[in-house]
Every structure is written in C-alpha cells, then in structure tokens.
Amino acid sequence: MMKKCIIVCLSLLFFCGCATRNFRFADKAPIWQLNDQVPIPMPKGTKYIRMDYYYKVLVRQPAVKVFNYAPISRSKDVNSYDHIPASSWYTPRLGYKEITPEELLQASNVVGPPDPPVRVVRAKESGANPGFIIADSKDRLYLIKFDPPDYPAIETTTALICNRLFWGFGYNVPEDYTFYFQSDEVPIDSTANITEEQVKLVFSSIAPPVDGVYRATASLYLQGNLLGPINDTGTRKGDTNDTFPHEDRRVLRALKVFGAFTNQTDIRIDNSMDVYVSEPGELGYVKHYLLDFGEAMGAHGAKHNRISDGFTHIFSFGEMFSNIPTLGLRAANWEYIEPTPWKSVGAFEAEYFDPEGWKETYPFAPIRRSQADDNYWAAKIVAAVNREHLEKLVEAANYPEAAAGAYVVETLLQRRQKIIDAYFDNVSPIEYLSVNDDALVLEDYGQRFMSNFPENSRYQVKFFNDGKKTVEKELMLENNGSNIVVPLTPEMFAKADNYIRVEVLAWRGNMPAPRPAEFHLRAGSGKPVRLVGIVH
Numbered sequence: 001m002m003k004k005c006i007i008v009c010l011s012l013l014f015f016c017g018c019a020t021r022n023f024r025f026a027d028k029a030p031i032w033q034l035n036d037q038v039p040i041p042m043p044k045g046t047k048y049i050r051m052d053y054y055y056k057v058l059v060r061q062p063a064v065k066v067f068n069y070a071p072i073s074r075s076k077d078v079n080s081y082d083h084i085p086a087s088s089w090y091t092p093r094l095g096y097k098e099i100t101p102e103e104l105l106q107a108s109n110v111v112g113p114p115d116p117p118v119r120v121v122r123a124k125e126s127g128a129n130p131g132f133i134i135a136d137s138k139d140r141l142y143l144i145k146f147d148p149p150d151y152p153a154i155e156t157t158t159a160l161i162c163n164r165l166f167w168g169f170g171y172n173v174p175e176d177y178t179f180y181f182q183s184d185e186v187p188i189d190s191t192a193n194i195t196e197e198q199v200k201l202v203f204s205s206i207a208p209p210v211d212g213v214y215r216a217t218a219s220l221y222l223q224g225n226l227l228g229p230i231n232d233t234g235t236r237k238g239d240t241n242d243t244f245p246h247e248d249r250r251v252l253r254a255l256k257v258f259g260a261f262t263n264q265t266d267i268r269i270d271n272s273m274d275v276y277v278s279e280p281g282e283l284g285y286v287k288h289y290l291l292d293f294g295e296a297m298g299a300h301g302a303k304h305n306r307i308s309d310g311f312t313h314i315f316s317f318g319e320m321f322s323n324i325p326t327l328g329l330r331a332a333n334w335e336y337i338e339p340t341p342w343k344s345v346g347a348f349e350a351e352y353f354d355p356e357g358w359k360e361t362y363p364f365a366p367i368r369r370s371q372a373d374d375n376y377w378a379a380k381i382v383a384a385v386n387r388e389h390l391e392k393l394v395e396a397a398n399y400p401e402a403a404a405g406a407y408v409v410e411t412l413l414q415r416r417q418k419i420i421d422a423y424f425d426n427v428s429p430i431e432y433l434s435v436n437d438d439a440l441v442l443e444d445y446g447q448r449f450m451s452n453f454p455e456n457s458r459y460q461v462k463f464f465n466d467g468k469k470t471v472e473k474e475l476m477l478e479n480n481g482s483n484i485v486v487p488l489t490p491e492m493f494a495k496a497d498n499y500i501r502v503e504v505l506a507w508r509g510n511m512p513a514p515r516p517a518e519f520h521l522r523a524g525s526g527k528p529v530r531l532v533g534i535v536h
Contacts, residue, residue: 022466022467022468023501023518023520023533023535024466024499024520025080025520025532025533026080026532027522027525027530027532028080028532030079030080030081030083030085031079031080031085032079032083032085032086033085033086033087034077034085034086034087034088036087036088036089036241036242036243036285037087037088037241037285038240038241038285039278039282039283039284039285040238040239040240040241040283040284040285040286041238041283042225042227042276042278042284043227043236043237043238043239043276043286044227044237044238045225045226045227045228046227046228046229046231046236046274047228048228048229048269048270050270053268053269053270053362054362057232057362057363057364057365058313058314058315058362058363061363061365062363072369072371073248074371074373075248075249075250075253075371075373075374076244076245076248076249077089077244077248077249077250077251078250078377080532080533080534081432081531081533081534082373082377082534082535082536083377084170084250084251084377087251088241088285088286088287088288089171089172089249089251089288090170090171090251091170091172092170093167093168093169093170094168094169094170094381094384094385095380095381095383095384099168099384099389101388101389101391101392101393102392104164104165104167104168104389104392104393105164105392105393105396107163107164107167107168107173107175108167108172108173108174108175109175109177110175111140111175111220112175112177113177113179113218114134114136114140114142114177114179114218115136115137115138115140116136116137116185117136117137117185118134118135118136118137118142118181118185118186119134119135119186119187119188119189119192120132120133120134120186120187120188120189120192120194120199121133121134121135121141121189121191121192122192122193122194123193123194123198124143124144124145129145129146129148129294130146130201130202130205130206131143131144131145131146131202131216132144132194132199132202133221134186134218135189140220140221141220141221142179142218142219142220142221143218143219143221144179144216144217144218144219145159145216145217145219145294146202146206146207146214146215146216146217147206147207147215147216148206148207148302148303149205149206149207149208150207150302150343151207151299151302151303151343151344151346152207152208152210152215152343152344152400153207153215153343153344153398153399153400154298154299154302154303154343154344154345154346155217155294155295155299155303156178156215156216156217156294156397157344157394157397157398157399157408158293158294158295158296158297158298158299158397159176159178159217159292159293159294160176160177160178160217160393160396160397161262161293161297161393161394161397161408162262162264162293162294162296162297163176163293164393165258165261165262165385165393166258166262166264166290166293168384168385168389169254169258169378169381169382170251170381171251171289171290172287172288172289172290173289173290173291173293174219174220174221174222174289174291175219175220176217176218176219176220176293177217177218177219177220178215178216178217178218178396178397178398179215179216179217179218180213180214180215180216181213181214181216182209182212182213182214183203183209183214210400217294219291222273222275222289223275223277224275224276224277224278224284224287225275225276226273226274226275227273227274227275227276227286228273228274229269229270229271229272229273229274230246230252230269230272230273230274230288231246231269232246232247232252232269232364232365232366233245233246233247233365234246234247236274236286239274239286241285241286242286246365246366247365247366247369248366248369249366250374250377252364252366252367253366253367253369253370253371253374254370254374254375254377254378254381255267255360255364255366255367256358256367256370256374256375256378257355257370257374257375257378257379257382257419257423258378258381258382259358259360259367260310260353260355260358260415260419261382261385261412261415261416261419262293262296262297262412263296263297263298263300263309263310263348263358263415264293264295264296264297264360265295265296265300265301265309265310265359265360265361266292266295266296266300266360266361267360267361267362267364267367268361268362268364271290271291271292272288272289272290272291273288273289273291274286274287274288274289275287275288275289297345297346297348297408298340298345298346298347298348298349299346300361301346301347302339302346302347306361307334307335307337307339307347308332308334308335309347309361310334310353310358310359311332311333311334311352311354311357311358311359312332312334312359313359313360313361313362313363314361314362333352333354334352336352337349337352340404340407341403342399342400342401342403342404342407344399344400344401344404345399345404345407345408348408348411349411350410350411350414350415350418353414353415353418354418354422355415355418355419355422355423356422356423372423372426372427372514372515372536373427373535373536375423375426376423376424376426376427376429376536377536378423379419379420379422379423379424380445382416382419382420383416383420383445383449385412385416387409387413390408390409390412390413391409394406394408394409417451420449420450420451421450421451421452424445424446424449424450425446425450425508425513426513426514426515427513427514427515427517427536428459428504428505428506428513428515428516428517428536429444429445429446429449429450429506429517429536430442430443430444430445430459430484430504430506430517431443431444431445432519432531432534433483435488435521435529435530435531436488436528436529437488437490437523437528437529438487438488438489439485439486439487439488440485440486440488440502440519440521440531441483441484441485441486442483442484442485442486442504442519443483443484444457444459444479444484444506446506446508447479447481453508454508454509455479456479456508456509457479457506457507457508457509458476458477458478458479458506458507459476459477459479459484459504459505459506459507460474460475460476460504460505460507460512460516461474461475461476461477461486461502461503461504461505462474462502462503462505462516463492463496463500463501463502463503464496464500464501464503465495465496465497465499465500465501466496466497466499466501469496471492471495471496471500472489472492472495475487484504486502486504488500488521488529490523493521493523493524493529498522498523498524498525499520499521499522500520500521500522500523501518501519501520501521502518502519502520502521503516503517503518504516504517504518504519505517515536517534517535517536518533518534518535518536519531519533519534520532520533520534520535
C-alpha cells in the first residue's frame with residue numbers, strides 16, 4: 001500500500017507540472033480509417049540476421065537506453081478519441097463490435113485447410129522448428145509445423161487458440177489449421193528440394209503419431225510478395241504509407257498486454273511479416289502480419305526448459321545487476337511454479353502471473369515503450385473476451401486430455417481478470433457515452449469489469465480551457481451505481497472561448513487514480529456541444 005501511495009503521489013506531482021498532456025483538438029470528426037493503402041512501388045525486402053538482432057535487443061539498445069533521458073512520446077497511431085483507426089496493420093474487432101464464438105473460431109479463414117491429396121514440395125525455409133512445405137490438390141502451399149517430441153499437442157493446440165485470439169484483437173494473421181495425416185499420405189513431389197531422408201529426419205524429431213496419425217499445424221502461405229519481418233524500430237524504407245516509427249505505434253505497444261494474456265513470449269521481429277499485396281499489373285501496398293503463435297501459453301517455456309518464461313528476459317543487464325546484492329540467492333515468484341500434469345499445457349498458470357511485470361523473451365522495443373493509455377486500450381479489448389469465446393476455441397483445439405482444455409479456459413479467464421484489474425487501475429477508466437448542451441454522460445469501466453471495484457468510488461471533475469485556466473468550480477461526484485453525469489452550462493463555455501477540457505479523476509476510496517481521463521468539448525459555430533477529443 002505504501003509503495004502504491006508513493007507512486008500515486010509522484011504521478012500527481014508529475015501531471016500537475018507536465019505540459020505534454022495539454023492537447024487541443026480540431027473541430028473535426030475522429031479518423032476511423034487510415035489512408036495507408038495508397039498504391040506504391042514494391043519496397044525492397046529486408047533480411048533477418050538472427051545474431052545481429054540478438055545483439056541489437058540484448059546489448060546495443062539497453063546500452064543506449066542508459067543515456068537516453070528523453071520522455072517516451074504518446075503513441076502516434078491513435079485518433080482523437082484515443083482509439084486505433086483501421087489500417088493495413090489493424091482491424092477493429094473485439095471490443096468494437098459483437099464477435100460471436102463462431103466468428104472468432106472462423107477468424108481470417110477463407111481458403112480453408114489443405115485439400116487432399118497433398119505432397120511435400122520443399123523444405124521449411126526458416127526457423128528452428130522441424131517442418132516442411134506441402135501443396136494440396138489445388139496447388140495451394142501450406143507450412144506444416146509439429147509438436148516437440150516431449151510435449152505432444154502443446155504447440156498445435158496453442159497455435160489454433162492464439163491465432164484466433166490475435167485475429168480477434170485486430171491483427172492480420174495467416175490461416176492456421178490443425179492438420180491430421182498418416183506419413184504415407186504426404187509423398188514427396190518429384191520437383192521438391194527435400195530428400196526422403198530429410199523428411200524422415202523431420203518425423204523422427206517431432207511428437208510421435210497416435211494410432212499412426214500425426215498431428216500438425218498447417219499454415220496457409222501468405223498471398224503476395226514477402227518483404228521480410230516488421231522492424232521493431234523506425235519505418236520500412238520505401239514504404240511511404242509507413243509514416244509512424246514502429247516503436248511509437250500503439251498497435252505494436254499493445255502486444256505487452258496481448259502477449260501477457262496469452263503468455264506469447266516469443267514476440268520477435270522474425271515472427272512477423274510484411275507482405276506487398278497487389279493485383280496483377282497494378283501497384284499495391286504493404287500489409288503487416290503477425291505469425292507463429294504455437295509457442296505461447298507455456299509452450300515456449302516447456303520446449304526450452306525455461307520455467308521463468310514470461311517473468312524474465314532471456315538476458316538483461318538490469319536483472320543481472322539486481323541479483324548482485326543478494327548473490328543471486330533471492331527466490332523469485334516463478335521459482336515456485338510447477339508444470340501442470342498435462343504435457344499439452346506445460347507450466348501455463350495464473351497464480352503467480354503479474355501483468356505489469358510480464359516480459360517477452362527478447363526485449364521488443366514497442367513493448368518496452370508502452371504507456372498507461374496503450375495498456376488500458378489493450379486491456380479493454382481483452383475484457384471483451386468471454387468464457388464462451390474461450391470454450392469454443394479450446395474445443396476446436398482438441399486437447400488430448402479433457403481436463404487440460406478446461407484448465408486452459410480457467411487460466412485464461414484468471415489472467416484476463418488480472419490484466420483488467422492491473423491496467424484499469426493505472427488510469428481513470430472513464431468512457432464517453434454522450435453529450436448535449438446540458439451534460440456530459442460518462443461510464444466507469446472499472447465498475448463494469450474490475451473484480452475489486454470499491455463501492456465508495458468518487459469522481460473529481462475539473463473544468464479548464466484549452467490551457468490550464470479553471471473555468472468552473474470543481475465537482476466531486478459520488479458513484480451511485482449508474483452513469484456519471486457531468487453538468488455543463490453556457491457560462492462555462494463562454495469563459496473558455498467555447499473550448500472546455502473536462503478532467504475526471506477516479507477516486508477508489510481514499511486513493512486517487514494515477515491520472516485523470518480528459519474529455520475535450522467544443523461549442524459555438526452554430527452547432528450543439530460536441531466531443532472532439534479523449535485522452536486517457
């Protein structure tokens with residue numbers, strides 16, 4: 001409690017004197033669709049060199065960060081209502097419209113799974129996991145990936161569930177299917193660049209078949225020209241539609257929350273892909289995909305024997321130096337975690353899970369720059385995931401043990417609640433409902449979603465012009481179990497030259513939230529009072 005009090009006091013002091021949160025929004029409707037699909041010539045591809053990337057994220061970036069005192073800027077891909085518009089990166093789904101369990105299971109799947117007979121046409125082109133590429137009867141290409149030998153079904157179940165969840169979160173993902181076959185059902189094509197011995201080697205290094213049937217994930221090859229991974233910093237050279245530095249995109253910063261929910265620790269640039277899509281003879285644009293979800297939900301930790309997966313980076317100077325005073329003898333929470341009884345689940349858990357302390361295996365620049373408003377936005381989307389969604393996905397994933405599937409559902413629900421409680425508590429989770437000349441009507445999302453919502457919540461309301469000048473006496477509104485109604489008058493707009501910033505700070509008992517929510521209103525010009533901006 002004392003630690004939280006200190007954090008809150010420091011936060012209030014910071015925001016009392018900080019000018020970076022002073023916004024003035026234009027009298028325009030918010031942008032809901034980014035114009036980032038303008039036809040352009042195809043940019044050059046990028047080559048991923050693993051050791052160069054590891055050096056960058058484990059050594060160079062941490063060293064530079066020590067000497068970088070510049071404040072982290074607000075995400076640049078948000079609109080005036082504090083949302084991410086639709087774009088070549090993102091499509092609003094969960095949290096923006098009703099997504100049924102059946103729609104979530106269907107996700108991006110249009111083409112469908114491989115249509116037999118299939119044949120091996122070439123070796124897997126990248127990655128350390130065994131697999132190969134097949135063509136089906138319609139010559140459609142699929143990447144075939146398997147479970148590790150000691151953990152049958154751990155990656156194939158996870159790949160299906162997380163592929164659909166990340167589609168629901170709004171990302172572009174490939175079509176992934178669980179694929180069952182006997183080894184003699186995938187002969188090698190005569191033109192393949194893979195030998196029978198290499199195929200046998202693949203089968204010898206994966207989970208064994210059950211009753212002669214192998215289980216795999218079949219991922220439909222992305223259509224278009226593959227340009228290589230999405231860089232974690234900067235923009236893609238030659239892509240004039242790519243105008244925001246990637247480390248300052250909320251759509252990538254939000255992976256902190258979505259990664260924590262699913263324990264997708266294997267967030268690296270080589271698990272993404274930029275694709276140049278176009279019609280024959282015409283210019284196209286770059287579409288951005290996330291790939292390879294099979295090592296989420298404990299699979300990465302099980303496969304690499306890392307019980308600390310999700311709790312520590314694979315290497316960190318900070319973590320190393322923090323162990324020096326205790327000579328590395330202090331016990332971390334993750335040291336008490338035990339694997340589940342099921343090889344198809346591993347050590348996926350919720351008891352020790354800490355959303356704010358969650359870490360991806362290799363530091364990912366956008367995640368390391370995520371801010372309270374980014375995390376809150378993502379947590380609202382996680383809040384839209386319900387039990388029926390998860391039960392439908394787990395049923396389709398076909399866990400070998402029924403108890404394992406039920407455990408995964410409950411664990412995800414518990415992690416979901418921890419994420420909501422953590423990130424809703426770092427802002428004032430107040431959302432806009434409506435406005436007229438007399439009142440601004442708001443909703444406290446904490447009341448709707450938080451498990452620890454105190455009944456004695458209150459709301460401190462302040463009224464400013466577009467600077468810092470107070471234009472009306474502040475109010476303290478009590479929570480009465482319904483919406484928050486903030487009164488408005490023509491006099492306050494007249495004092496503010498028809499531009500008012502309403503700050504609403506949530507108080508939970510005697511504790512204020514670290515920061516208020518802002519609602520920017522305009523009047524005049526012959527129009528009714530209107531909302532022009534939101535800042536969380």
